[in-house]
Amino acid sequence: MRKILTRGALTLAFLAGPALAAGGGGFKLLDTHFKFEGPLGTYDYAAVQRGFQVYKEKCAACHSMSLLSYRNLRDIGLSEAAVKAIAADVMVDDIDDKGAKVERPGRPSDRFRSPFANEAAARAANNGASPPDLSLIVKARVDGARYVYSLMQGYDDMAKASAADRAIMDGYAKKATGDAKATFAMATGRNFNTHFPGMQIAMPQPLRDGDVTYVDGTKNDLPQLSKDLVSFLAWASEPKMEERKNTGVKVIIFMLILAGLMYAVKRKVWAGVH
Amino acid sequence: MSSSQGAPAFTNPIVKWIDRRLPIFTFMHHEYGVFPTPRNFNYWWSFGGIAMVMLITMIVTGIVLAMNYTPHVDFAFDSVERIMRDVNYGWLLRYLHVNGASFFFIAVFIHIFRGLYYGSYKNPRELLWILGVVILLLMMATAFMGYVLPWGQMSFWGATVITNLFSALPVIGDPIVTLLWGGFSVDNPTLNRFFSLHYLLPFVIVGVVVLHVTAMHVAGSNNPIGIDPKGPQDTLPFSPYYVTKDGFAVVAFLLVYLAFVFFAPDFFGEPENYVKADRLVTPPHIVPEWYFLPFYAILRAVPDKLGGVLAMFGAILVLFVLPWLDTARVRSARFRPIYKWFFWLLVVDCFVLGYCGANPPEGYFIPLSRVATLYYFAHFLVILPVLGKIERPLPLPNSIAESVLGGARK
Numbered sequence: 135m136r137k138i139l140t141r142g143a144l145t146l147a148f149l150a151g152p153a154l155a156a157g158g159g160g161f162k163l164l165d166t167h168f169k170f171e172g173p174l175g176t177y178d179y180a181a182v183q184r185g186f187q188v189y190k191e192k193c194a195a196c197h198s199m200s201l202l203s204y205r206n207l208r209d210i211g212l213s214e215a216a217v218k219a220i221a222a223d224v225m226v227d228d229i230d231d232k233g234a235k236v237e238r239p240g241r242p243s244d245r246f247r248s249p250f251a252n253e254a255a256a257r258a259a260n261n262g263a264s265p266p267d268l269s270l271i272v273k274a275r276v277d278g279a280r281y282v283y284s285l286m287q288g289y290d291d292m293a294k295a296s297a298a299d300r301a302i303m304d305g306y307a308k309k310a311t312g313d314a315k316a317t318f319a320m321a322t323g324r325n326f327n328t329h330f331p332g333m334q335i336a337m338p339q340p341l342r343d344g345d346v347t348y349v350d351g352t353k354n355d356l357p358q359l360s361k362d363l364v365s366f367l368a369w370a371s372e373p374k375m376e377e378r379k380n381t382g383v384k385v386i387i388f389m390l391i392l393a394g395l396m397y398a399v400k401r402k403v404w405a406g407v408h
Numbered sequence: 409m410s411s412s413q414g415a416p417a418f419t420n421p422i423v424k425w426i427d428r429r430l431p432i433f434t435f436m437h438h439e440y441g442v443f444p445t446p447r448n449f450n451y452w453w454s455f456g457g458i459a460m461v462m463l464i465t466m467i468v469t470g471i472v473l474a475m476n477y478t479p480h481v482d483f484a485f486d487s488v489e490r491i492m493r494d495v496n497y498g499w500l501l502r503y504l505h506v507n508g509a510s511f512f513f514i515a516v517f518i519h520i521f522r523g524l525y526y527g528s529y530k531n532p533r534e535l536l537w538i539l540g541v542v543i544l545l546l547m548m549a550t551a552f553m554g555y556v557l558p559w560g561q562m563s564f565w566g567a568t569v570i571t572n573l574f575s576a577l578p579v580i581g582d583p584i585v586t587l588l589w590g591g592f593s594v595d596n597p598t599l600n601r602f603f604s605l606h607y608l609l610p611f612v613i614v615g616v617v618v619l620h621v622t623a624m625h626v627a628g629s630n631n632p633i634g635i636d637p638k639g640p641q642d643t644l645p646f647s648p649y650y651v652t653k654d655g656f657a658v659v660a661f662l663l664v665y666l667a668f669v670f671f672a673p674d675f676f677g678e679p680e681n682y683v684k685a686d687r688l689v690t691p692p693h694i695v696p697e698w699y700f701l702p703f704y705a706i707l708r709a710v711p712d713k714l715g716g717v718l719a720m721f722g723a724i725l726v727l728f729v730l731p732w733l734d735t736a737r738v739r740s741a742r743f744r745p746i747y748k749w750f751f752w753l754l755v756v757d758c759f760v761l762g763y764c765g766a767n768p769p770e771g772y773f774i775p776l777s778r779v780a781t782l783y784y785f786a787h788f789l790v791i792l793p794v795l796g797k798i799e800r801p802l803p804l805p806n807s808i809a810e811s812v813l814g815g816a817r818k
């Protein structure tokens with residue numbers, strides 16, 4: 135048994151390279167600027183709130199965000215009452231005084247409710263692919279913010295692919311099968327998405343123009359919805375980012391002054407020596 | 409400040425009382441106060457002290473992390489995220505620890521290459537050097553096991569690939585793997601023992617560091633021109649001269665380290681490790697932490713598994729015998745016109761190996777990593793022994809003082 139595992143793991147490690155090459159490259163991610171980028175960037179909380187709405191309405195049916203609790207939504211500027219109402223909207227499993235399983239309305243201290251009871255149920259409902267938890271998705275992908283932003287807009291009609299695109303797609307197929315004549319073909323239950331590694335994703339297009347209506351009247355075309363959504367997912371990946379950057383500025387200033395002082399002391403001490 | 413070698417006259421009665429019974433103050437005074445230190449150190453000599461500061465940083469942040477961490481396959485990943493989200497300044501602790509490991513290695517690698525350039529491993533410092541290589545090995549073991557603790561995809565698959573390597577060894581291979589795993593695959597027992605050892609090894613490192621520093625205080629420090637101090641005019645008391653110089657270097661180094669902690673904390677990390685370990689999903693590209701990449705490249709450069717493992721360990725083991733491989737009598741590369749070039753070639757070679765280790769073993773990376781591996785070993789096993797015999801060193805200065813004060817400094 136171990137021999138098999140051993141061999142398997144090593145072979146996987148050594149074959150891993152080509153698989154990556156098959157996944158990366160190809161279509162460039164869409165470009166956009168997020169306010170939270172850069173050493174001093176901060177979250178745009180209006181966008182984060184709108185993004186939460188998008189998640190709640192369009193993604194929560196399939197994707198859990200189990201690292202978040204409803205109370206965390208206070209940090210993006212929602213009122214206590216609003217958080218309570220959002221939590222109370224879902225039913226969560228619990229155990230009553232007599233030990234019986236019950237369902238009760240959620241409280242702010244509850245974790246975001248997961249849509250599926252377990253991984254098997256999630257797979258069964260999604261063509262055998264399980265929708266990943268989104269709590270850390272922006273950190274868990276290379277250039278995560280831009281990647282999710284592009285993924286949302288990467289659904290396309292395969293028939294319309296240009297000759298150059300075709301060549302890239304066939305390249306994937308060649309790498310994946312090791313057959314120099316292989317051409318790209320969609321598997322059943324998969325959707326064509328130019329930004330997903332391998333270009334075939336089990337998730338049907340989850341977001342389209344006008345899918346979510348914002349109360350504040352912000353426009354709701356696909357790029358805007360995607361951008362707001364990513365703002366929310368980025369905040370969820372690192373809620374302490376602003377604290378980190380703010381502390382960092384103070385620490386760096388302190389260290390610069392300390393370095394200056396240390397250098398002056400060193401110069402003074404060494405003045406007589408050389 | 410007196411630089412006499414006798415016991416200092418302490419005025420504080422408590423210090424006096426203690427020192428009569430346990431002379432720790434006299435010891436500190438001799439070894440760090442008046443310790444005669446070559447007067448010509450450049451800043452490359454600060455990296456030993458910097459590495460020490462990083463070791464302490466790792467231990468302090470590690471102990472506090474351990475108060476909040478759960479070594480169980482079902483909870484480890486979430487407990488690390490709880491540290492990031494709910495523990496007060498937990499994000500800071502973790503980012504200090506994660507980036508601290510990288511900067512600890514940066515400091516130690518620079519420290520090692522400093523030794524290579526200035527011939528610090530030569531008589532009478534062979535043991536001092538060997539203890540340093542032991543520290544490097546212990547650090548690698550510690551960092552490898554630490555990386556398993558957050559139980560992300562790279563933690564799990566990295567652990568699987570690396571522990572499996574031991575199975576290539578004949579006879580002892582399989583028992584070693586079973587001991588590492590505590591079962592039939594990387595699983596909960598593995599995580600538990602790795603956590604236990606990850607807590608233990610840093611203190612073993614502290615022990616070896618004490619020996620390393622003791623050996624240094626016996627042999628005395630080497631210096632940029634590699635000739636021994638001949639008298640008081642060649643040295644300065646450690647305090648205040650090197651306390652202030654190393655102090656500045658430490659602060660400057662920490663400044664860069666903290667810039668990463670606060671503004672690019674995931675720079676050295678793999679996004680894949682923010683995905684919880686899943687034994688059914690192999691990540692497309694399994695890579696170790698950056699500080700292992702050159703060794704990983706050597707491992708994969710050899711087309712045979714056992715050969716690869718031996719070459720990888722050999723790459724470090726060869727450092728143990730370096731003092732006897734280098735036949736040159738002159739220490740410092742400043743006076744070795746040819747060695748100087750080979751030193752820089754070795755530096756480049758290590759970067760090339762690192763680059764190969766980070767990339768999939770395909771296309772031109774295969775020949776490149778093979779050539780770089782061969783060159784790495786050739787440097788130690790062929791070039792150094794031969795070079796010592798044929799190279800004509802430049803004339804050495806008469807003394808450190810002369811070289812510092814008499815102008816002409818290279």
Ligand code: HEM
Pocket residue numbers: 463466467468469470471472473474477488502505506509512547550551552554555556557558606607610611613
């Ligand atoms: C030689 C010094 C040390 C090195 C090089 C080192 C290295 C590492 C590394 C690379 C990680 C993985 C970090 C991550 O990716 O999340 C880690 C995690 C960890 N280390 Fe250490 N470590 C050292 C000392 C210690 C000590 C002394 C302790 C405490 C007893 C400790 C406790 C932990 C804990 C609890 C974790 C898991 C939390 C986490 O992953 O953030 N470490 N260490």
